[in-house]
Amino acid sequence: MPIFFLITLAILLGLILSNLSKWMGPSRPNAIKTFVYESGMDPVGSAHERFSVKFYLVAMLFILFDIEVVFMYPWAVQYSQLLEQYGMFPFIEMLVFITILFVGYIYVYKKGGLKWS
Template identity: 40%
Template sequence: MNTEFTPIFLLLMVAVVIGLSMLIMSAVLGPKKVTAVKQMPYESGMNPFGDARQRFDVRYYLVAIVFLLFDVELLFLYPWAVSQWSGAAAPVAAAEAAPAAVAGIPAAFRTLVFWEIQVFVVILVAAFAYAWKKGVFEWR
């Protein structure tokens, strides 16, 4: 019998068991008193008012875009940081013996890649300063 999928099936089985046990435990141990206040809809802990189809303020979208900007920045910077210094501690003899075995950016390109990343960070800092100047971070 081929068992290469056994860990996947075990993971799925454990997930189903945990999900069902949480469902059963919440039904058994959860509160059961139904009141008018508990049945009332709410939005982020506050009572809703007005129509649900109203427009959002544009500042909400600006904050979301700025969050994505800096989230993507970290997405690019983390792999660079790992690859930039992963081969730095490797001995020279090991690098000469098996150059394909040494991970990371080749030593000849590390300075160039470092300054390219610095330009990337400067552009992102300029975008942050622009957003700050435009008042994106001020919630009125």
Template identity: 35%
Template sequence: MLASFDIRECLSFFCFISFSFIFCFFMLFASSFLGGKSTSRYKHTPFESGISPVGDTCLHFSVKFYLVAMFFVIFDVEALYLYVWSVSITETGWVGFFESFIFILFLLLSLFYLIRIKALNWAYK
């Protein structure tokens, strides 16, 4: 069945959204008018702990670093799913247990796959 359409709920939603946008724009423009202005000649020079910068600030990292970081994030997020499952173990019962077992099995298979294709090795080929 379709829920009844109430114009007052839509109106309150649009009022909330419009007030939020107006408030955000007001805060942005108020900070530009009320904020302090500095016109010194050292305003746009980088400053780190009282030491003037020397050399190039562009650092080159290996692609392996980003790859391992992405693998960590992926496996870390999957650990959050396991935490949610462990909190609700009494409600899920045996069905939830077998589903989590299959989930952990897929995690292990993907980890073994990453090891097999040597995606976690730092050594250059």
């Protein structure tokens, strides 16, 4: 019973807080406020345009760099303790991880994701 009470409370609080400004704040829509805004320029084209594959490759590059830093930095900080405790296993494990990341970089390179022209 307490878990259902907590879930209900969380849902209600989320709904109330997300709609609080709508309920309490002033609402004076006009043509200028409801106009589509794209960095101060008039919108050109449809909102349902297809993105180039390079956009997704750049996103993949970001994820690869992000994952690499998130996992390698703490590993490097604790490396000496890991080496004492587990021997060469942490080093081999990180080599496997770096190999998987390197395969991702090779894929992005072959697809032309590193060409910024």
